[in-house]
Amino acid sequence: MASTKCTRYSLYWEETECLSYYEMLSLHEIFEIVGSQLTETDVEVLSFLLDEAYPGKHPLDPEGWTDELPPGPDGSSQGNSPCPRLLKTWRRIQPQNEPCPITGRHRPKSGVELLLELERRGYLSEGNLKPLLQLLRILTRHDVLPFVAQKKRRTEREKIEYQAVDTSGDTQFSSNTDIPSLENTQDHQWRAGTGSSMTTTTPVRQKRGRGYHWSRKSRGKPEIQPQPTPNKVTCDVRLRVRAEYSEHESALRGGVSSDKPQPLERQFELFSRASVLLRTRDLGSIVCDIKFSELANLDAFWADYLSGALLEALKGVFITDSLKRAAGQEGVRLLVSVDQDDYEEGRKVLLRGQTHNGTNWGTQSLP
Known part of the structure; x- marks a missing residue:
């Protein structure tokens, strides 16, 4: 079987x-x-x-040959420790400096x-x-x-489709539908200090005839309600630009040293001196917030940042002849940084704004 x-x-x-x-x-x-x-x-x-x-x-x-295990319930160390004789021999022959x-x-x-x-x-x-x-x-x-x-x-923009908002009859408005232009609005006069929905018709001039005064009645024209201007939604993306010397090794080797006898003190002193030296060699930096109101512009800016086109464009603005003369024989490089969190949050804000505006347009167009 x-x-x-x-x-x-x-x-x-x-x-x-x-x-x-x-x-x-x-x-x-x-x-x-x-x-x-x-x-x-x-x-x-x-x-x-x-x-x-x-x-x-x-x-x-020999201490690097054994795995460090957590202590046991009684606090004693677990694992196989190196041979005491081997440790004694290593302490005798190990390098001192x-x-x-x-x-x-x-x-x-x-x-x-x-x-x-x-x-x-x-x-x-x-x-x-x-x-x-x-x-x-x-x-x-x-x-x-x-x-x-x-x-x-994320290096590719997301494809988002907007559903058409169904209005009265066969009229449909979506994100790609053009808003009907305002025509024949000569007969409407806006009241000062009132909202967009309150209008008043202008009085029609009376034409004098031969015998009697007569007034031509205005033909009934459908009033076209203008679409309210949507509140513009914007987002901010932080851009950091820094100019510095291209090479730091010679300056660090010549200016970073320590005479502390203790290894830990020597490490802290080396770190502090290296940090101070690198700060003095800083050629300046700029931090600015760029405001976007269109999703396409934001996506294009992020794509240029990832591809390096933004860096090449900023080089001609920041690395000037005067900066090169100040740097002397050393080369100068430009560092550009854009926060991905700002880009993602701004993209969400603009998408919500587009969806909200599309819904408002469809609601206002209802009879």
Whole structure:
């Protein structure tokens, strides 16, 4: 008797399917996006700060060979600890100055490799991206900060169809229907200080005949109610523009040093001095709010930002000849950042405004 196989449906999703369903990014996908935005100079500066602030353990250190487990119910440590004899031998032969010589360290060659090294040392994880944000702020790469997020960035505009508002008879108004123009309104005069729905007809001139005075009655014309001007809905999108030097490595290596004997004090002093030096090399920044009232203009602005066309257009405005002369031999670059949250919130506001105005037009046109 042939055995019958029952089809089983897995109750668990694959990680990639789950992330795709919720439009989320994995940690390594974030590394690829952020790492592709980092320049070669950024990688060199971050590598320098990585060795000073996040030193890695020596590959022969026995403490790195065992997994750290949470303590047991009685408070005792769990897991297999290294052999005491091995630890004693390592403490006797380990390097005294640095945990790992600089000449033997591996220098990351790309931004992705640098971020993977941070993850390997245990400073980055899916639940802790603060060290990466801190390093980007030290580099003044505020334009890369929005990319450090697990939510996917939307690059295509959504297609939204508006249903036609059914009015009296066969008349239909939708978002693409032209509003009927106001014609033959010479016989109407608006009252001052009243609403748009209150009108009065002008008196018709009386023509004098030969024998008797007679008045020509005005023909009955349907009064066309003008459509009320809808309240214009606007949204604000914050734009940040910063100009800075293209290369910081030589300035950091020549101006960042510490003579503190304690490693922790030396790390804090290096961070503070690097932050002060990078602030002094800041060539200026501008933060402004751009107001949009049309959804098409907002989508076009966001598409230009993602494609880099906005950055190229702003270079000719901000990087002037006087700024180049002030920078001297060093190169100047421009950083542009637009908040994705402002774009998404503004898009919702404009969509609600369009829907509300379309509904009002259909209501006003009813007899």
